[in-house]
Amino acid sequence: MATTHPAPAAPASTADSGRRKLSELPWPELASTLGLIALAVIFAIANPGYLSEGNVSAILQAAAILIVLTVGQTFVVATGGIDLSVASTMTLGAIVLGEFYALGWNIWFAALAGLVAAILVGVLNGLVISKGGITDFIVTLGTLSAASGLALIISDGKKTTVIEPVLIKLSVNGVWLFSWAVVMALGLAVIAHVVLFHTRFGVHVLAIGGSAESSRSLGIRVWLVKTGVYVISAGLAGIAALLVVARVGAAEPAANTSFLLNSVAAVVLGGVSLFGGRATIVAPVMGAILLTALVNGLTRVGLSEFYQPLTVGVVVVLAAFLTRFNR
Amino acid sequence: MNTATETPTSPPPTGDVLTVRDLRKSFGRVQALREATLNLPRGQVTALIGDNGAGKSTLVRCLVGVHQPDQGEVRIDGEPVHFSNPQQGRAAGLETVFQELALVEDLSVAQNLFLGREATRGFGPFRFLDRGKMNTEALGMVSQLAINVPQVTSRVRRLSGGQRQAVALARAAGWSSKVVILDEPTAALGVQETQRVEQLIDSLRERGMTILLVSHNFEQVMRLSDQVVVMRAGRTVARRNTSETNGQELVSLVTGATQDPDEAPDDAETAAPSPKETQS
Numbered sequence: 001m002a003t004t005h006p007a008p009a010a011p012a013s014t015a016d017s018g019r020r021k022l023s024e025l026p027w028p029e030l031a032s033t034l035g036l037i038a039l040a041v042i043f044a045i046a047n048p049g050y051l052s053e054g055n056v057s058a059i060l061q062a063a064a065i066l067i068v069l070t071v072g073q074t075f076v077v078a079t080g081g082i083d084l085s086v087a088s089t090m091t092l093g094a095i096v097l098g099e100f101y102a103l104g105w106n107i108w109f110a111a112l113a114g115l116v117a118a119i120l121v122g123v124l125n126g127l128v129i130s131k132g133g134i135t136d137f138i139v140t141l142g143t144l145s146a147a148s149g150l151a152l153i154i155s156d157g158k159k160t161t162v163i164e165p166v167l168i169k170l171s172v173n174g175v176w177l178f179s180w181a182v183v184m185a186l187g188l189a190v191i192a193h194v195v196l197f198h199t200r201f202g203v204h205v206l207a208i209g210g211s212a213e214s215s216r217s218l219g220i221r222v223w224l225v226k227t228g229v230y231v232i233s234a235g236l237a238g239i240a241a242l243l244v245v246a247r248v249g250a251a252e253p254a255a256n257t258s259f260l261l262n263s264v265a266a267v268v269l270g271g272v273s274l275f276g277g278r279a280t281i282v283a284p285v286m287g288a289i290l291l292t293a294l295v296n297g298l299t300r301v302g303l304s305e306f307y308q309p310l311t312v313g314v315v316v317v318l319a320a321f322l323t324r325f326n327r
Numbered sequence: 328m329n330t331a332t333e334t335p336t337s338p339p340p341t342g343d344v345l346t347v348r349d350l351r352k353s354f355g356r357v358q359a360l361r362e363a364t365l366n367l368p369r370g371q372v373t374a375l376i377g378d379n380g381a382g383k384s385t386l387v388r389c390l391v392g393v394h395q396p397d398q399g400e401v402r403i404d405g406e407p408v409h410f411s412n413p414q415q416g417r418a419a420g421l422e423t424v425f426q427e428l429a430l431v432e433d434l435s436v437a438q439n440l441f442l443g444r445e446a447t448r449g450f451g452p453f454r455f456l457d458r459g460k461m462n463t464e465a466l467g468m469v470s471q472l473a474i475n476v477p478q479v480t481s482r483v484r485r486l487s488g489g490q491r492q493a494v495a496l497a498r499a500a501g502w503s504s505k506v507v508i509l510d511e512p513t514a515a516l517g518v519q520e521t522q523r524v525e526q527l528i529d530s531l532r533e534r535g536m537t538i539l540l541v542s543h544n545f546e547q548v549m550r551l552s553d554q555v556v557v558m559r560a561g562r563t564v565a566r567r568n569t570s571e572t573n574g575q576e577l578v579s580l581v582t583g584a585t586q587d588p589d590e591a592p593d594d595a596e597t598a599a600p601s602p603k604e605t606q607s
Contacts, residue, residue, distance in 0.1 A: 198456050199456060200445045200447060200456065203445055204443075206431070206433065207431045207434060211430075216393075216413065217391075217429050218414075218417070220442070221412075
């Protein structure tokens with residue numbers, strides 16, 4: 001993610017630039033990609049079918065939802081916040097989608113309704129945090145519970161089957177290794193990258209994460225940017241809702257807790273500082289793929305699924321160590 | 328440049344870029360600012376001194392729009408102004424370099440210089456940062472001031488304290504600003520870097536910038552400023568021409584050992600010192 005502009009008035013002498021370059025590489029941001037490569041090599045040796053086209057495609061397909069949620073979480077963490085409500089918001093979005101679909105709405109309009117519901121959660125999160133001055137952790141913990149509660153109330157605890165050819169195509173059809181769901185997730189990641197690094201909003205997100213006080217003194221409307229990141233996170237959760245319905249074939253009021261934990265884990269794997277101010281999009285996306293590839297690999301080598309959460313936890317903490325030592 | 332001939336008793340409508348009358352500000356029951364009155368003559372360095380908690384920072388924050396004063400009046404070029412946020416203050420030409428070095432560590436030099444004023448290109452909702460333009464202009468801004476010019480694409484985290492302060496000063500001076508306010512610009516720096524920054528401040532004044540220098544360091548104030556305003560317990564209690572005072576007097580004014588009955592109308596009337604003379 002190094003900037004590629006020509007360096008005017010480069011002060012470094014060429015003699016030690018080789019050595020300096022190695023230590024100046026953004027190791028935290030590279031960790032998830034290097035980890036993914038290492039993982040691929042290890043599992044490919046242990047299980048020859050691991051890198052088959054079919055399995056790689058399956059890993060990506062399984063990672064799509066997590067990628068979308070992780071991108072949203074990255075924006076929030078980049079400001080120094082955290083969004084614990086992403087998974088519940090996704091569930092709420094899915095339930096709203098299901099309800100409108102059951103009323104006979106066109107699937108896309110139903111999906112739009114789900115998206116709007118999710119965005120409302122984001123607006124609420126953002127305003128309560130930035131204007132109300134309440135800690136992000138508490139607010140999103142509250143909406144975590146509230147959104148999944150609302151999903152239970154609306155759905156009466158029952159799932160709504162959503163059988164729609166378009167949604168099946170979303171998971172099955174695609175380009176080469178990438179199903180349309182994966183293409184969508186990666187497309188959103190590309191847009192997110194452009195927003196974070198090539199717009200004023202993006203610079204302000206990172207500036208606020210770096211120093212909210214400085215940003216405020218320079219006239220950046222901190223509350224607006226903060227609200228913006230929670231809306232982005234919730235909006236992406238609303239889009240993930242469509243993917244989750246497509247994958248399950250139904251809108252279920254399930255808790256989806258693992259999505260929340262994994263979205264935070266992927267962000268950490270991606271070298272994003274939990275204090276804010278430093279973030280990329282590529283690395284957390286790689287982190288999301290890594291986590292999915294890890295679970296897939298463990299399954300393929302026949303390790304009981306009970307071991308998977310433990311392994312994921314160890315990997316995440318190790319990644320956090322790496323981030324800590326490169327500051 | 329030195330148009331501000333001394334007229335200290337009554338606030339002159341011309342010659343002063345910024346005038347402050349009877350500014351007051353309370354936080355709850357704490358009266359941080361009881362009565363602050365101050366003129367900034369064009370092209371001069373005005374030093375604001377006072378003990379910790381005398382209200383210097385509150386005054387600065389009220390000036391630039393971080394805080395809103397409860398009472399009193401601020402005029403820029405004779406026009407009354409009210410800022411409800413720092414952005415409005417910046418738009419009116421007040422640039423501040425805050426005590427805690429208001430740079431964002433993980434952003435690049437150029438990003439910091441343009442923070443809140445990023446150059447963009449495109450149309451409608453599709454506006455993207457014009458990084459090339461910002462980097463080029465940033466290099467121009469920094470190299471005017473800094474001796475050891477940092478790369479504009481490097482993160483501020485990698486810069487030395489002096490380089491950081493040069494970036495902060497370049498940002499403050501670079502935006503067609505009317506007044507540059509420096510809040511303890513050398514508090515966090517070593518001896519050599521302090522010297523550098525003092526040279527920077529001098530060169531800003533040579534370019535005709537009006538400067539308000541908040542400082543604890545009396546020697547620095549004597550070296551850099553044209554006039555000194557003393558604050559004590561939330562009030563501006565005295566004003567001196569730097570050429571006519573000394574460190575000892577300033578100390579006693581700050582501590583309250585010397586009470587100043589009026590705003591010292593006598594000493595300024597007799598001579599209008601050139602600000603140049605005050606340099607060591």
